[in-house]
Amino acid sequence: MGKPPNLYSFRSVAELAPSLRTYVLNQQKAAFEHHNTFRVAVSGGSLPKTLAQALLAPSDGSPGDSVDFTKWQIFFADERCVPLDHEDSNYKLLKEELLDKIPEKMGKPNVWPIDEEYLDDVQEMADQYEKNIVSVFAARDSVKLPLFDLLLLGCGPDGHTCSLFPDHPLLRETDAWVLSISDSPKPPPRRITLSLPVVIAGTKIAFVTTGGGKKDVMKKIFESEEGRGLPCGLINEGGGDKVSWFTDDSAVEGVSFPRRGSLM
């Protein structure tokens, strides 16, 4: 592995949120400078809520501290193949936790939900979603990795992330960028997900993981050979210092990996 990932821990989610904001805004600035748009992938779980806490907080008025959603392209790092108004939908979750709460003056991001037309065919759903991702590249840009300026991910208690589960054959997929899964060990079984190479190629990759329920898996990921082979461990390994973990203290209790409490 190259340089190790960054691990930031905070007393609470409320204390984590401002650092997550700074981090996201730094990536927004870099992406705007590079291609005048910000391509982001987000997961479900608790992430949308924490993200809202970070991004919808009032600006401190400094030039860099401003979210310009009008130039955001938001994709789902994984999505359950259910209708968009279903309670398992990551789109519904993001909509309720973040999108519906964005004040008008911050602008509206361009959000890419799955196409409900393909709910009966998960492979077609994945292929179509990949086409959507490709479509946001301007004609002059060649479409190649990295597809995303920033991936904002969660970590399951089993070490899964996106819909990439431990020991699942999808972890070995290297051709397609968006994959389908019909046997997800966590319900619902039918989903689409970004592939491991797409995640690892991301310009920056952030995990947001909080709560005491994560301390066993965090210890494994950061301290054991077994954990390094879990999906989150593989991303640490492949992404190196492009990867940053935002955690609260209870999620990393007993983890000896060097950690810092702020981005500065």
Ligand SMILES: O=C(O)[C@H](O)[C@@H](O)[C@H](O)[C@H](O)COP(=O)(O)O
């Ligand atoms: O589809 C899923 O299985 C979830 O969306 C999942 O990927 C989630 O991101 C993690 O389980 C972390 O969840 P928490 O953020 O709630 O801990």
